[in-house]
Amino acid sequence: MTEAPDAGVIDVERVVCRLSELERGARGFTLGCGEWPLRMFVVRAGDAVHGYLNRCPHAGHRLDLLPERFLTADGTLILCSSHGALFERTTGYCVAGPCAGRSLTPVALQVRCGLVMLADGVELEALAAAAS
Numbered sequence: 340m341t342e343a344p345d346a347g348v349i350d351v352e353r354v355v356c357r358l359s360e361l362e363r364g365a366r367g368f369t370l371g372c373g374e375w376p377l378r379m380f381v382v383r384a385g386d387a388v389h390g391y392l393n394r395c396p397h398a399g400h401r402l403d404l405l406p407e408r409f410l411t412a413d414g415t416l417i418l419c420s421s422h423g424a425l426f427e428r429t430t431g432y433c434v435a436g437p438c439a440g441r442s443l444t445p446v447a448l449q450v451r452c453g454l455v456m457l458a459d460g461v462e463l464e465a466l467a468a469a470a471s
């Protein structure tokens with residue numbers, strides 16, 4: 340998702356991070372609190388960002404068993420550290436590994452005023468419950 344033309348009012352509870360915090364290409368975040376916080380990660384591609392639940396479709400493990408390692412060494416693909424599944428950065432589609440042909444669960448994002456936010460209409464609680 341690219342920068343929204345009309346920044347509008349910023350709902351701080353929906354802010355994931357600053358776009359500038361994604362210089363390394365990907366980073367994990369936890370949104371919300373209580374029993375079902377939303378564990379997700381964000382991948383940057385230029386000024387665009389792509390969000391996914393931090394849950395592998397193979398065995399449900401978090402992808403970054405190696406802390407904050409979401410990408411292959413060359414940065415071209417998303418890596419699940421558990422069993423080596425590889426996913427496209429922009430679609431979350433698994434191109435190799437034990438869950439080939441399946442996809443990460445996307446989290447719709449938008450960028451406003453340099454802030455990466457959950458897109459309008461994304462229900463944080465429903466996503467978190469689905470991911471648990």
Ligand code: FES
Nearest residue numbers: 395397398419422
């Ligand atoms: S849990 Fe991700 S490849 Fe097995």
